[in-house]
Amino acid sequence: MAKCSPKDSCCEPAPxxxxxxxxxxxxxxxxxxxxxxxxxRIVRLLMDHNACVCGEIVxxxxxxxxxxxxxxxILKQSxxxxxxxxxxxxxxxxxxxxxxxxxxxxxxx
Amino acid sequence: MAKCSPKDSCCEPAPxxxxxxxxxxxxxxxxxxxxxxxxxRIVRLLMDHNACVCGEIVxxxxxxxxxxxxxxxILKQSxxxxxxxxxxxxxxxxxxxxxxxxxxxxxxx
DNA sequence: ACTATTAATCGTCGATCAACGATAAAGGTA
DNA sequence: TACCTTTATCGTTGATCGACGATTAATAGT
Numbered sequence: 001m002a003k004c005s006p007k008d009s010c011c012e013p014a015p016x017x018x019x020x021x022x023x024x025x026x027x028x029x030x031x032x033x034x035x036x037x038x039x040x041r042i043v044r045l046l047m048d049h050n051a052c053v054c055g056e057i058v059x060x061x062x063x064x065x066x067x068x069x070x071x072x073x074i075l076k077q078s079x080x081x082x083x084x085x086x087x088x089x090x091x092x093x094x095x096x097x098x099x100x101x102x103x104x105x106x107x108x109x
Numbered sequence: 110m111a112k113c114s115p116k117d118s119c120c121e122p123a124p125x126x127x128x129x130x131x132x133x134x135x136x137x138x139x140x141x142x143x144x145x146x147x148x149x150r151i152v153r154l155l156m157d158h159n160a161c162v163c164g165e166i167v168x169x170x171x172x173x174x175x176x177x178x179x180x181x182x183i184l185k186q187s188x189x190x191x192x193x194x195x196x197x198x199x200x201x202x203x204x205x206x207x208x209x210x211x212x213x214x215x216x217x218x
Numbered sequence: 219a220c221t222a223t224t225a226a227t228c229g230t231c232g233a234t235c236a237a238c239g240a241t242a243a244a245g246g247t248a
Numbered sequence: 249t250a251c252c253t254t255t256a257t258c259g260t261t262g263a264t265c266g267a268c269g270a271t272t273a274a275t276a277g278t
Contacts, residue, residue, distance in 0.1 A: 024149040035141035040133040106215040197245045
């Protein structure tokens, strides 16, 4: 109906109505987990094994302990990060399955 | 210092101090752009060429026109989406470079 | 039992998000 | 010119984010 092409083709009428996209919510949730530079850095720290305990992460970020704890909570809720109690400390690790799921969903865009 | 391993190894003292991570901000910004189910669906619509004009997108989402326009603005600001004026309509298309950048950054986690 | 250490939670504050209706702007068409 | 279509913007509302300090668990060690 409308011819347009910022560099390449697009635009077809599209008669199909999409159902409620469950994957969209899934991807949005995972993306939101890393939609903050502090959380990206935390994920990197955990992946590179440069940090594990909350205190170590706090030492590497310009944020208060409570703020880091909040970000860790968000990452835990997303499933990307798991926490294991180790005495008075808590050791955080990446959940490889969830990370893989995120990569797959993004790669499938 | 602390031995811990939720399934596998982690934890090393990590003597290196990380500088301000510019890539973290970059990834966080792009992730944030798709950190909402409506925006994920919009990206999918544009990728599958099932929609292009704003009105078509509105027709496929349970959102008001102004809300969709806002999401499109966010996607445009992230660089993931480009808009080209076509008469009274605007044709939106995915920016392949930015999408590739997002994929690369996520894959590199 | 007491103390020190570590992490989570609470309460607060300002800023931003997400949604909407209403309105304005831009471009076709009669 | 007047009208219609399409999209962007404005203004508002309630909800959530992100940051912090202060406080509260929880645990290890003495």
